[in-house]
Amino acid sequence: KAGVTQTPRYLIKTRGQQVTLSCSPISGHRSVSWYQQTPGQGLQFLFEYFSETQRNKGNFPGRFSGRQFSNSRSEMNVSTLELGDSALYLCASSWGGPRKNQPQHFGDGTRLSIL
Amino acid sequence: AQSVSQHNHHVILSEAASLELGCNYSYGGTVNLFWYVQYPGQHLQLLLKYFSGDPLVKGIKGFEAEFIKSKFSFNLRKPSVQWSDTAEYFCAVNGNNRLAFGKGNQVVVIP
Secondary structure, eight states, X not given: OOOOEEEXXXXXXXXXXXXXXXXXXXXXXXXXXXXXXXXXXXXXXXXXXXXXXXXXXXXXXXXEEEEEOTTSOEEEEEOSOOGGGOEEEEEEEEOOSSSOOXXXXXXXXXXXXXX | OOEEEEOOSXXXXXXXXXXXXXXXXEOSSOOEEXXXXXXXXXXXXXXXXXXXXXXXXXXXXXXXXXXXXXXXXXXXXXXXXXGGGOEEEEEEEEETTEEEEOOOEEEEEEO
């Protein structure tokens, strides 16, 4: 069974630009969560999507948004990039059905660098 | 919202030594608890989990963790570490379907 796939692996952008990251969950998984990992703040929850709906949201500004498609693939968008957005962005998937809080399976992440 | 505290961010020990990593959480409701491990250059992997039942949970690679509800703790242990256990270890709490992670423990095992 293929794992969680994130593309691209690396991105370099400049301040003010916007970026879209992609995540393909494990086959059969319907829940996709996004996390930001930085040395200072550690792993922080961004949002979770289930059946194309945002089911949960962390404490990030509105510049961070996401969506989920009918095949459970998810995209995350960050607009008006700031230097502080440089981080590893991780995607995790789980079955996410009626029994919530299932173990999540992580991808390798997208390393975003802002110049 | 839930939060997680991990102490002793950097741990250095020799092979065959015992390892214990502390994890304390705060959350008012029912929680599920996890330990994840990130080996150098690899993605986060689930080490073990606690949902309910026996508070002593056994995971992969000889790791175990004990859930003590009265202390809001979920400490990770391994009786005898190997060089291959060098990694970063994260405790996580899942309440209301969002994972809250601790800052992690960087563990280095010296051969």
